[in-house]
Each structure stands twice: as structure tokens, then as C-alpha cells.
Amino acid sequence: MSENLYAPPATPVVDTQRVAAAGTEFFVTGTTKLVLLYFATFGLYPLFWFYMHWARYKRFRRQPMWPVARALFPIFFVRLLADEIDDRLRRENQRHAWSPGANAVWFIVLSIVSTIASRIPESVSPMASWLPVFLLPPTAWSMVNIQRAANLACGDKLGALNARLGWANWLWLLVGGVLWLLVLVGVLLPE
Template sequence: MFISENPYAAPQADLKTPSTGASTFFIVAPRKLVLMVLLSQGFYTFYWLYKHWSAYRAATGARVLPIVRAFFSIFFLYALVMKIKQALDLKDPAYRWWPRCFVLGWIICAFLPFTYVWFVSSLTALKVGLCFAIAQVAMSVQIQHAVNHLENDSTGQANHRLTWANGIWICIGVSFWVIAISSALGLGAFVVEQ
């Protein structure tokens, strides 16, 4: 049994060994995020938001339903980004980013494709929709940069490799892209007629 020299002294922590606690939010490399969202035709966005809420629930014990919050992301993205902002303000108040602007832009890019799709040709809708998707991914990357900075992994090294599951989602997304492009170009009717 070890007896301290001063029984009234506060216990001293070993500051040389880093804590290996779970992260509060989902870490992913920005390049992987861009690749997965664009090639999976946005399906990865649902998984990305689900993993953020799931990690938050595991780290804080908050009573949230990650699958519901990911599915209704339009309504819950602001809450998620504000939680990221609060944690980042405590850790590094000097970190500069515009969370409210990113959330507002993300939501606008998610809603706008549903407003014009009936008024323009399918090819124009595809082009404009792709532009909005790229803008939405850019805002998602800015949010992810803040998360990675918060979790002390600015490059996302903890999650930078593509897995076989990522490959499956890319195949599904690319097949949807092929269908959307062929439909927009009118190639689907040409194949059916022959």
C-alpha cells in the first residue's frame, strides 16, 4: 500500500498520458466527405448526420434519437451545429467560422431543388441541382472542419480511408447518377423504343 507523503494534498493527475475518450462528434476527412456525398448522390449525408448525433449521444448521454434527427436533418441541423459551436467556443474561442451562415446555406441548398424542378427542363434541373449539391457539400465540409478541429484531428486521419461499405454506396449512388443523367438527356426513351 502506497501512502502519500502529505495525506491532505489533492491527488495529482498524470498529464503525460493523453486521454483516449470517445469523440463528441463524428470525425471524417473532408476529402472523403466530398467524395462520398457527391458519388453516393447525397445518401452519405444521412449517414454523416446520423453518426454525428450518435457520437453526441454516446459522449454526452443526451436523450436524442440519431436516426430521427438525421432523417429530419432540415429541422435538426441548426441544433447540431450550435452544439458544435458551443463545444468549440469552450475549447478554442479564437477559431473563426460562421456556423449560422453554413446552416442557412445548407438548408437553402436542400430546399431549392424542390421549387424549380417543375418549371425547367430536366437537363437544366440536373445542372442546377448539381450546383446546389456542390454548394451544400462545401458547407458540410466547413462544418466538418470545425468538428475535426474540435476533436484534435484537423485532417480527419481517424476516418480517411474508403471501406467496402463506402464502395457499395458509391456504386448505388453512381447508378442513380447514370439514371438521372440518361433521363435528363432523354436517353431512357431511346433505349426503351429500340
């Protein structure tokens, strides 16, 4: 049998990191990246975060669902996501000290309180308008706990496949930084 020495290789060249990330059941990302984007976007990052988790889940499980709806109404689906992640950990016999239910409930309660507080007029309660800002850290904490479990369930404990900030992430950080700066200037300037 004669081989053509000048023919290109028959083995396809594949970006293994991209394939590994696309083939996971859940969205894999670094927790530092998650927290940075969560704060920079004033808490809007969960829209993307939940969408990515459910889109990966849908593709992996080949189940009909609307990831967009689950991202827009996360308080109705965060518990299900946490339970699915926990089920995956159990199927893989992975030990992870966390409470999926408690983290989901924590996220739900904080999201509801934040939404209600943001609707209270400042004339009624000046502190109510600041409550959503104060609730950003504990809400981020519940998301980080869920993300750590998702990373572990996908075989990437640290989320290294998606830990680096891309150009779009830097753009969001820049816009968020400017908005945070404007908020601080508004707070510090005398009336």
C-alpha cells in the same frame, strides 16, 4: 511475490484508433471522403452523416434524443449541430475561422430550394429538374465547413481517424458511379 511467467498479459489489448473515434463528441471523417460519398449518393449521404453526428453526441453527452429523427429532418437540427460544435471549439479555446450560423443557413436554404425544384414538373420548367444537381456542390461546401470544425473540435483536424474508404464506402461509390454514368448516357443520347 512470485509471478507466473506463462500467464497471458494482464493489460488488455485495445484498438486505440477505434476507441478514440468512438469516444469523440462528434462524427470525425475526412472531408474528401465526405464529398466523394455525398456526390456518389446523389446527396443522400447526409442521412448517414447527420445520424452519426447526433449518435456520437447522444452517447458522449448521455442525453436522451432520437438521432434518426435529427438525420431525417436535418434542416431543423443543422443549426443546433453547428452551434454545439462551435461551443465545443470555444470550450477548448480552439480558434477556427468559420460561421456556424451561416453554414447552417446555407445548408437549410439549399436543401429547401433543391427539394422544391425536384418537385417542379419538367413540362413547367426543364431547368428545374437540373437545379438539385447544380446545388450539390454548394451544399457539399457547407457540410465540409461543418465537418472541418467538428474534426477540429474532436482533436483530429484532418479527420485522419476516418479518412480511408472502407468496403461499404467503395460499394456506395461503385453504385453511385453507375448511376452517374446512366444519367450522363441519358443526357447525351438523342431523343
